[in-house]
Amino acid sequence: MDDVIQYVGELSESVWAQTLGMELVPTGIHDPVCRGGSVEGRVRISGEWEGLLVLQCSTEFARLAAQVMFGRDSAADDLQDVEDAVGELTNIIGGNLKALVSTDGCRLSLPEVTERFDYHVNNPESRLLVRQVFASQGQPVVVSLLKTEHH
Numbered sequence: 001m002d003d004v005i006q007y008v009g010e011l012s013e014s015v016w017a018q019t020l021g022m023e024l025v026p027t028g029i030h031d032p033v034c035r036g037g038s039v040e041g042r043v044r045i046s047g048e049w050e051g052l053l054v055l056q057c058s059t060e061f062a063r064l065a066a067q068v069m070f071g072r073d074s075a076a077d078d079l080q081d082v083e084d085a086v087g088e089l090t091n092i093i094g095g096n097l098k099a100l101v102s103t104d105g106c107r108l109s110l111p112e113v114t115e116r117f118d119y120h121v122n123n124p125e126s127r128l129l130v131r132q133v134f135a136s137q138g139q140p141v142v143v144s145l146l147k148t149e150h151h
């Protein structure tokens with residue numbers, strides 16, 4: 001599982017570089033300040049290994065990601081484009097993690113994207129495995145991996 005924890009950061013940085021052409025830099029900060037809202041993407045991994053990947057970024061960064069991904073300035077003002085961009089980034093990271101945590105029989109849910117006002121992850125049935133805080137274009141980006149606990 002230590003490999004998975006290390007891989008979350010490396011994979012996130014790689015996805016940023018390849019998909020957005022931007023750098024994603026670890027900050028060492030545990031709780032970034034949320035100014036102006038955030039956008040959260042979640043994908044659930046289920047099957048042999050069960051958990052949740054959560055990607056959170058500032059609303060400002062989510063708008064920038066939409067502009068870059070869809071190649072037009074107007075994408076920043078289209079809520080659907082903004083949500084699609086965050087959902088796609090979440091899906092790419094989650095799909096790669098799925099392959100790492102299981103060699104047999106895991107599925108990835110469709111991404112769920114919501115607007116938020118913080119960077120907290122609340123899922124009572126899961127245990128936090130890793131939470132990494134990054135910065136991209138001067139904006140906070142948080143990637144968390146949680147493992148579902150069955151009681």
